[in-house]
Amino acid sequence: MIFYYSGCGNSKFIAKSIAEALNDKLVFIPEAQREGKFEYNLAENETLGFVYPIYSWRPPHLVEEFVNSLKINGKPSYVWTAVTCGDNVGETEKIFRKELEAIGLSLDAAFCFKMPNTYVNMVGMSVDKPEIANEKIAKAKEKLPKVIDLIKQHAKYSDMIKGGLPRFKSNVIGSGFYKWASDKPFFSTDDCISCGMCVKVCPMQNITMDNGRPHWNGHCNTCDACYHHCPKHAIQYGKTTRGKGQYFFKD
Numbered sequence: 202m203i204f205y206y207s208g209c210g211n212s213k214f215i216a217k218s219i220a221e222a223l224n225d226k227l228v229f230i231p232e233a234q235r236e237g238k239f240e241y242n243l244a245e246n247e248t249l250g251f252v253y254p255i256y257s258w259r260p261p262h263l264v265e266e267f268v269n270s271l272k273i274n275g276k277p278s279y280v281w282t283a284v285t286c287g288d289n290v291g292e293t294e295k296i297f298r299k300e301l302e303a304i305g306l307s308l309d310a311a312f313c314f315k316m317p318n319t320y321v322n323m324v325g326m327s328v329d330k331p332e333i334a335n336e337k338i339a340k341a342k343e344k345l346p347k348v349i350d351l352i353k354q355h356a357k358y359s360d361m362i363k364g365g366l367p368r369f370k371s372n373v374i375g376s377g378f379y380k381w382a383s384d385k386p387f388f389s390t391d392d393c394i395s396c397g398m399c400v401k402v403c404p405m406q407n408i409t410m411d412n413g414r415p416h417w418n419g420h421c422n423t424c425d426a427c428y429h430h431c432p433k434h435a436i437q438y439g440k441t442t443r444g445k446g447q448y449f450f451k452d
């Protein structure tokens with residue numbers, strides 16, 4: 202069983218590719234959370250995987266909340282995680298290991314895929330240039346078969362890219378992130394054509410249409426899927442996204 206979360210498709214691509222290769226089933230975390238599905242029965246020798254993007258050098262809040270509520274019946278033969286990040290992950294592995302231990306699971310392997318950056322809500326943060334984005338995707342595709350082999354072998358493994366000052370980034374910046382991350386600055390410009398794409402792609406089902414314009418309802422993950430998928434580039438986040446590009450994973 203593979204639990205996954207993805208805003209702009211990078212982590213979905215990794216989760217789907219691994220699931221297909223292992224003939225494993227996928228559980229989309231936001232959907233499971235909405236449906237209150239926190240208890241799962243494992244078959245004998247079944248493995249358990251967790252795939253998600255890095256948000257502020259740690260697992261996204263909803264992934265942490267989901268894992269805190271998760272009840273797994275049966276002992277997995279192997280527990281792995283694969284994360285996607287734009288650059289680096291800080292102490293995510295350590296944090297996630299502890300969160301799994303708290304529900305009786307022991308992490309065997311942690312894999313990391315560098316993928317195009319999706320975070321644009323801060324001054325100085327933008328999407329990668331197309332050639333860098335394409336290079337990251339090509340390298341991730343090259344790495345996938347190796348990771349799949351390691352999972353098949355139940356290998357003990359860790360290749361997380363921690364980056365500089367990992368403790369500070371994960372525990373100080375990362376822990377404070379959701380105190381100020383909010384959907385209040387999102388708005389649509391007059392280029393909006395009321396197509397509803399933003400409503401469709403929001404993994405949190407946080408967007409509704411109000412008089413033909415998107416309205417954000419306060420339970421946002423700041424994944425930026427709405428911003429990146431808008432066909433008219435009509436969604437902005439205050440002034441910080443002005444002049445920035447869009448990206449979402451297209452296979």
Ligand SMILES: Cc1cc2nc3c(=O)[nH]c(=O)nc-3n(C[C@H](O)[C@H](O)[C@H](O)COP(=O)(O)O)c2cc1C
Nearest residue numbers: 207208209210211212254257258286287288289319
């Ligand atoms: C809110 C937010 C915070 C992010 N924080 C980090 C980070 O701390 N380090 C990093 O390397 N990438 C960071 N990123 C980039 C994403 O981890 C990366 O682009 C990821 O592949 C997106 O996955 P997705 O397409 O499945 O949503 C962040 C992206 C978002 C939206």
